[in-house]
Structures are given as C-alpha cells and as structure tokens.
Amino acid sequence: MSEEKFTDINGKPISLECRSHSSFCREFVVSAPKVSLRAVMVCTCAVWLSAYAAFFVTKNTAVLSSAIVTTLVGMMVHIHLIKIDHERLLIVGSLGVQVSSCFASGRESATFIEMSSIKDIVINEAIHMQRVIYYLCILLKEPSDPNGVSGVVPLFQSSKPRLNCLVKIYKSCQEILGQC
Amino acid sequence: MVLKIFFPQCCNRADSGLLVGRWVPGFDSVVVLAVIHYPFIPGQVKKYLSEMQSAIQLELTVLGSWSMPKDGQEGMDSFLKDLSTIFPQGRWLQLSRELGKRGFACQVIGRDAAVPPRGQPKEGGDDEKEKVIFIHYDQRKVMLSHLHPAHGQEPAAEGVSELRLVFQTVAQSQPLFFLDKYDDGPIKLTHWQSEGREASILVELIKQASVPMCCVLLRATGVRVTGSWRVLNMWPVRFVSSKLSTCVQLSHRTEHLQTISSPRRAQQHADFMRKANIFVSFLVDIALGLLLISWLYRENRIGRLANTLVPVADHVAKELQELLQWLMGAPAGLKMNRALDQVLGRFFLYHIHLWISYIHLLSPFIEMILWYVGLSACLGLTFALSVVSDIVALLTFHIYCFYVYGARIYCLKIYGLSSLWRLFRGKKWNVLRQRVDSCSYDLDQLFIGTLLFTILLFLLPTTALYYLVFTLLRLGVVLLQGFIHLMIDIINSFPLFAGGLRLFRPYRLAEGVKFKVLCEEPGMSLHLMMEINPLKLSTAVQQYRIPTYSCYPKDSWAALCKKLFVGDLIYPWTPLHKGSKED
Numbered sequence: 001m002s003e004e005k006f007t008d009i010n011g012k013p014i015s016l017e018c019r020s021h022s023s024f025c026r027e028f029v030v031s032a033p034k035v036s037l038r039a040v041m042v043c044t045c046a047v048w049l050s051a052y053a054a055f056f057v058t059k060n061t062a063v064l065s066s067a068i069v070t071t072l073v074g075m076m077v078h079i080h081l082i083k084i085d086h087e088r089l090l091i092v093g094s095l096g097v098q099v100s101s102c103f104a105s106g107r108e109s110a111t112f113i114e115m116s117s118i119k120d121i122v123i124n125e126a127i128h129m130q131r132v133i134y135y136l137c138i139l140l141k142e143p144s145d146p147n148g149v150s151g152v153v154p155l156f157q158s159s160k161p162r163l164n165c166l167v168k169i170y171k172s173c174q175e176i177l178g179q180c
Numbered sequence: 181m182v183l184k185i186f187f188p189q190c191c192n193r194a195d196s197g198l199l200v201g202r203w204v205p206g207f208d209s210v211v212v213l214a215v216i217h218y219p220f221i222p223g224q225v226k227k228y229l230s231e232m233q234s235a236i237q238l239e240l241t242v243l244g245s246w247s248m249p250k251d252g253q254e255g256m257d258s259f260l261k262d263l264s265t266i267f268p269q270g271r272w273l274q275l276s277r278e279l280g281k282r283g284f285a286c287q288v289i290g291r292d293a294a295v296p297p298r299g300q301p302k303e304g305g306d307d308e309k310e311k312v313i314f315i316h317y318d319q320r321k322v323m324l325s326h327l328h329p330a331h332g333q334e335p336a337a338e339g340v341s342e343l344r345l346v347f348q349t350v351a352q353s354q355p356l357f358f359l360d361k362y363d364d365g366p367i368k369l370t371h372w373q374s375e376g377r378e379a380s381i382l383v384e385l386i387k388q389a390s391v392p393m394c395c396v397l398l399r400a401t402g403v404r405v406t407g408s409w410r411v412l413n414m415w416p417v418r419f420v421s422s423k424l425s426t427c428v429q430l431s432h433r434t435e436h437l438q439t440i441s442s443p444r445r446a447q448q449h450a451d452f453m454r455k456a457n458i459f460v461s462f463l464v465d466i467a468l469g470l471l472l473i474s475w476l477y478r479e480n481r482i483g484r485l486a487n488t489l490v491p492v493a494d495h496v497a498k499e500l501q502e503l504l505q506w507l508m509g510a511p512a513g514l515k516m517n518r519a520l521d522q523v524l525g526r527f528f529l530y531h532i533h534l535w536i537s538y539i540h541l542l543s544p545f546i547e548m549i550l551w552y553v554g555l556s557a558c559l560g561l562t563f564a565l566s567v568v569s570d571i572v573a574l575l576t577f578h579i580y581c582f583y584v585y586g587a588r589i590y591c592l593k594i595y596g597l598s599s600l601w602r603l604f605r606g607k608k609w610n611v612l613r614q615r616v617d618s619c620s621y622d623l624d625q626l627f628i629g630t631l632l633f634t635i636l637l638f639l640l641p642t643t644a645l646y647y648l649v650f651t652l653l654r655l656g657v658v659l660l661q662g663f664i665h666l667m668i669d670i671i672n673s674f675p676l677f678a679g680g681l682r683l684f685r686p687y688r689l690a691e692g693v694k695f696k697v698l699c700e701e702p703g704m705s706l707h708l709m710m711e712i713n714p715l716k717l718s719t720a721v722q723q724y725r726i727p728t729y730s731c732y733p734k735d736s737w738a739a740l741c742k743k744l745f746v747g748d749l750i751y752p753w754t755p756l757h758k759g760s761k762e763d
Contacts, residue, residue, distance in 0.1 A: 021697050022706040024182060094182040098695050110694045
C-alpha cells in the first residue's frame with residue numbers, strides 16, 4: 001500500500017492506492033475528494049432562503065414543503081448517481097481487467113474486459129475543453145484484423161489524475177501484461 | 181502460464197473425492213462441475229462419465245482429486261496420488277484444504293509425472309512453476325443465466341470468449357445435476373442440487389397441462405384463420421379490414437397466439453424470452469380489459485356514454501357549420517371570391533347535413549351497439565383502445581372527406597398553376613427527359629394559357645384558405661388517433677417478462693461478470709469471487725421488445741411539410757398489409 005501526493009487535472013488533491021494481491025494480480029484505487037460540507041451547506045441555504053422568500057410572498061406552505069422535498073431528493077440523486085467516490089482498476093494476468101466506479105452512496109458499477117480482447121493499455125492525449133490532458137485507456141482488439149483497434153475504453157474518467165499518477169499505474173499494468 | 185480453476189461454491193465443504201469437470205478448449209482453464217465421493221468403483225465412474233458425455237455432448241473428464249481432511253481420516257495423501265494412475269489424464273489436479281485455513285492448496289501433475297513445487301505467489305520463481313487462480317462461482321446462478329453478447333458485437337464473433345465457454349459448460353451440464361445424495365446408486369455426487377431436487381407442484385401441474393392446451397389453442401386459431409379466409413379474400417372486406425385498427429389488432433393477436441401455442445419447446449434463449457413476453461403481455465392485456473369492463477358496465481355508464489355521444493356529434497357538426505359560414509363571409513378580414521366561396525361552402529354544408537341525418541338515424545341503436553362492442557374489451561385493453569380509435573375515425577369521417585376534397589382541389593390548382601406558369605415563361609416539362617425545356621407556343625395557346633393562369637391565380641387564396649382550415653382539423657384528429665395508437669403499441673410491445681426477470685431474478689440476464697478478490701493468506705494461491713453483472717433495465721427492455729406492426733409515420737418532418745405545401749394527401753399510418761399470408 002502506498003500513498004503519495006497526487007492531483008487531478010484541475011489541481012484538486014486525489015489519492016492513489018496500489019495493492020498487489022499476487023505476482024499477477026494488482027489493484028489500483030484512485031479516490032476523489034469527498035463531498036465537501038461547505039458546498040452542501042451553501043446549496044441547502046440557497047434553496048431554503050429562496051423558499052422562505054417565496055413563502056413570504058405567496059403565504060403558501062406548499063412552497064416550504066416542496067423545498068424540503070427538493071433538497072432531500074436532490075441530495076439522494078447526487079450521492080447515488082452523480083458523485084463518484086473512488087475508481088478501481090483490478091488487473092488479473094491472463095484473466096482480464098475490471099474497471100469499476102463506486103458512488104458516494106456505496107453503489108458500485110463494474111465492467112470486466114477479458115484478456116483475449118485487450119490489445120494493450122496505453123496513455124493517450126486528448127483535447128478536453130481548452131487544454132490537452134493525458135488519460136489512461138485500454139485498446140480493444142478487432143476480431144477480424146489482428147493489427148486493428150476496435151475500441152478504446154478510457155479509465156479514471158471522473159477522477160482524471162495527472163501524468164505522474166498515470167505513469168505509475170501504466171508501469172505496473174505493463175509488467176503484468178508482459179507476463180502473459 | 182496461469183491456470184484458472186472455476187470452482188463451485190457448493191463444493192467448498194464437500195467431502196474428499198474426485199473432481200469432475202471439463203477442460204476449457206483453447207484456454208488454460210478448467211471448470212469443476214461436481215465432486216464424486218468415496219467409496220466408488222473406478223469402472224462405474226468411467227461408465228457414468230461416458231453416459232453423461234453422450235447425453236450432454238461435452239467432454240467431461242475426471243480432473244483430479246479433492247481432499248477435505250476430517251478427524252480420523254489421515255493417510256489419504258498416498259491414496260490420492262495413486263488415483264492419478266487409474267484415471268490417466270494430461271494434467272492431474274490435486275486440490276486440498278487444511279483445517280483452519282480458508283485458502284486451497286493446489287498441485288498440478290503433468291503427464292510425464294514431473295511434480296512441480298506448490299504454487300507460491302511470491303516473486304523470483306522458476307519459469308516452470310505453475311501459478312493457479314481459483315475463481316469461485318455460484319453454480320445455480322451461472323447455470324440459469326444467459327450471457328448476452330457485448331454491446332455492438334454480433335453473437336458469432338463471441339465464440340472465442342473464455343467466459344462464454346464457461347457459462348455454456350455449466351448450462352449444458354444440467355443432466356449431471358440430477359443425481360442427488362439421497363439416490364441409491366453406486367455414485368455419490370456433490371453439486372448445487374445434491375441436497376435434493378426442489379420443485380413446485382403448481383409449476384409441474386402447469387407444465388403437464390400446457391401441452392394439451394397448446395394443441396387445443398393451435399387447433400382453434402388454425403380453424404378460425406383458415407375458415408375465414410374465403411370471406412376475407414374479397415377485395416372490399418380486405419380493404420376495409422386493413423383500415424380498421426381493430427381488425428389489424430385482431431390479426432396481430434392471432435399471430436401471437438399461434439407463436440405461444442406451438443407445441444415445440446423453445447430451444448434458443450431468444451425464442452423462449454419472446455414466447456414468455458408475448459404470453460405475459462397477453463395475460464396483462466386481458467386482465468386490464470376485464471378491469472375496464474367491470475368498471476364500464478356498472479352504474480349504467482354505457483347508457484350515459486351513448487346519451488352523450490349523439491349530442492357531441494351534433495355539437496361538432498354545428499361548430500363546423502359555423503366555421504363554414506364564417507369562411508363564406510369575410511374570414512379574418514380577407515376578401516374571398518364570392519362565387520367560388522358560395523359553391524364550396526354550400527357543397528360542404530350539404531355534406532354536414534347528410535352526416536347529421538345519418539347520425540340521427542342511428543341514434544336509437546347506439547346504446548345497444550356500444551353495449552355489445554364494449555364486450556370486446558374482454559379480449560384485451562388493446563382491443564378497447566382500437567375500438568375507441570375506430571369510433572373516433574368513424575365519427576370524424578366528414579372531416580376526413582372535407583380534407584380530401586380540399587386537398588384534391590388545392591393540389592389540382594397547384595399543379596395547374598405550376599404548369600401554366602411554365603407556359604407563361606415559354607417553357608415546358610419534358611416527361612421523357614424529366615426536366616424543363618424551352619418550347620415555342622402558338623399565339624392562341626399562349627392566350628388561353630395566360631387567361632387560365634390568371635383565373636387560377638386569383639382563385640388561389642380562397643382554395644388555399646379552405647385547404648388550410650380542413651388540414652388543421654384533420655391534423656387534430658390524426659394527433660388524437662396517433663396518441664391512442666401509441667398507447668396500443670406500448671401495451672403490445674413492452675416486454676413485461678424481461679422487465680420482471682431483470683427486477684426479481686437479475687442473475688438470469690447477464691451482461692458480464694464482476695470479480696472480487698477474496699481475502700488472501702500468505703502462501704496460498706489467489707482466490708477470486710465471480711459474480712454476475714446483470715443487464716441494465718433499459719438494455720433489457722430494448723433488446724426484448726416484441727415486434728409489432730409499428731405504424732409510425734414514415735416521412736420525416738421536411739417531407740411532411742413539403743407534402744402539405746403541395747397538397748399531396750398524407751396518410752399518417754398505413755398498417756402493414758398482411759397480404760403475404762394469403763399466398
């Protein structure tokens with residue numbers, strides 16, 4: 001287990017955890033910063049203040065209860081569907097690669113790609129808004145053409161770590177891919 | 181190379197014995213299906229395996245030995261080693277568990293009897309060390325599940341996937357799991373069903389009753405279909421029945437019944453899902469229809485409905501008459517051509533008068549008609565909705581007629597205008613070459629042409645206004661009918677069985693698998709837990725949609741606007757003609 005100071009492309013601190021379960025099985029966990037209390041308080045206060053203002057004008061209590069319901073539903077939707085807590089990459093030599101994202105509510109959505117359909121794991125450049133960033137991706141094999149690439153699966157899309165973090169993960173993955 | 185052993189969870193605590201399974205061809209992996217316990221006679225084991233092999237069409241072999249030490253059972257190790265000579269294999273696996281440890285130990289013995297050291301996860305070993313991964317799977321779930329091809333890939337290209345082969349192996353080995361530990365036979369097995377087969381009496385009864393019922397249904401629908409063909413082959417009946425959505429829905433449902441009642445069992449997963457979806461949606465449809473009937477036939481609702489129907493038709497006719505009077509005057513301040521206005525207005529007014537007389541003629545019978553027609557809702561809610569759609573179409577038939585008249589007159593006018601406009605400029609449409617060519621006309625041709633052009637041009641606003649008004653009315657009716665048809669289509673095509681399966685038995689529709697690393701102990705091989713990753717609900721619904729006669733408009737918006745401008749008649753939907761069945 002090792003943790004160093006890494007940041008994502010926007011400068012926010014993230015943490016990387018590398019676990020080696022065996023000589024051919026490694027797991028990388030990139031954690032994004034948690035939901036900040038300040039942002040939650042600001043949003044809630046904004047919604048409730050505007051609800052009080054509306055109540056003052058219309059004298060209808062339905063405005064207040066709808067504000068409460070909106071806040072609750074919004075928070076649940078945010079932690080269950082939007083806020084990704086950490087992203088995990090599990091690579092098992094000669095079996096495949098599993099990419100999973102865990103949301104703040106604990107929900108985990110995973111995809112498994114078999115080793116027979118993986119061509120390589122590379123670091124690519126991309127133009128994202130107004131800047132050029134690096135991202136790690138898996139190249140998939142084309143069944144008909146041995147030299148072709150049928151698809152690209154980008155990894156760590158929501159945490160977007162910087163190059164130093166990606167290089168570390170890349171070197172580890174290449175060791176395992178080179179074995180099989 | 182790493183050897184992958186797919187080990188069922190049910191055999192984690194099995195007594196010592198022989199491992200039975202299959203080596204996955206083309207990959208360095210093996211699927212363990214069951215454990216045969218001591219005491220056994222090797223000859224009988226071989227006979228049983230060859231019987232199973234011919235039943236399942238898979239290469240089942242004895243993979244190796246499994247040893248789970250219990251108190252008072254030492255000295256098994258040497259016995260286990262000798263077994264490898266009785267069952268000659270390419271590779272012999274010796275799996276063993278120790279009391280107090282959660283991991284397995286594995287030794288792989290090659291054919292040349294070279295014994296490599298135990299699989300160690302530490303680095304810096306020789307190249308000949310065999311590394312082993314244990315992948316635990318839930319046998320029952322993997323057996324029942326169907327692995328869907330990945331998004332965007334055809335099923336044929338998936339043949340070389342290792343996981344697909346594993347799933348197929350377990351699914352095809354169902355006959356192996358029929359022997360449980362209570363059977364008095366020479367062989368004692370442990371697998372997921374070894375505690376005894378469970379079944380439900382209701383399910384078995386339904387299975388027994390379904391075959392004769394299917395035959396009866398098939399006979400019934402067959403008779404109805406062939407007997408009525410002679411009547412339906414006459415052209416007017418065929419034309420009318422292709423326009424009425426009730427008849428279309430009826431033929432659609434008959435097709436469904438024929439699909440469900442075929443006595444052959446569905447072999448492919450897709451066929452099975454299709455049959456199940458049709459069956460469940462049929463049942464739900466009929467249930468909703470019966471619910472509707474029970475609500476409709478209470479408190480004399482039919483009578484009240486019938487009593488409001490005629491006044492509504494009267495009201496619509498009166499509104500139309502007022503509209504026409506408005507058009508015949510100076511609508512929105514526009515000045516119309518008096519004579520043409522009067523002619524068109526009186527023509528349409530006469531139509532409305534005829535229509536109202538017919539409605540009034542029918543009014544004493546409407547309640548009875550509605551009562552009997554409402555009974556057809558017992559065939560399903562979709563029938564009730566299609567009957568409503570047909571009633572709307574019949575009641576607004578005069579609007580449809582007006583639209584057709586207005587559109588035809590407008591269309592003729594536009595074509596005439598465009599052709600005379602070309603004459604005005606000295607050009608002509610060359611039909612052979614499909615283009616506009618110049619042409620020299622005689623003086624009297626030019627004179628008549630220009631005269632006609634002027635007449636048509638000045639009559640254009642009047643015709644255009646009538647066309648606009650009736651097209652808008654017609655579009656309103658089309659929107660209403662389209663909405664009803666959308667409801668019918670949703671009920672027809674929504675795969676309720678697939679949705680329910682995804683919600684309540686998510687492991688049966690698998691999109692892929694998930695792996696979890698089980699806690700490891702130093703010195704033991706890697707253990708992974710394989711779980712089934714279910715299909716997303718939206719993907720399941722999209723994939724298993726029941727195909728319908730889908731009457732969506734075929735034109736794009738641009739083509740529709742062009743047709744409206746030129747005056748072509750728009751047919752918002754044409755139910756697919758079932759002409760192919762009559763051949």
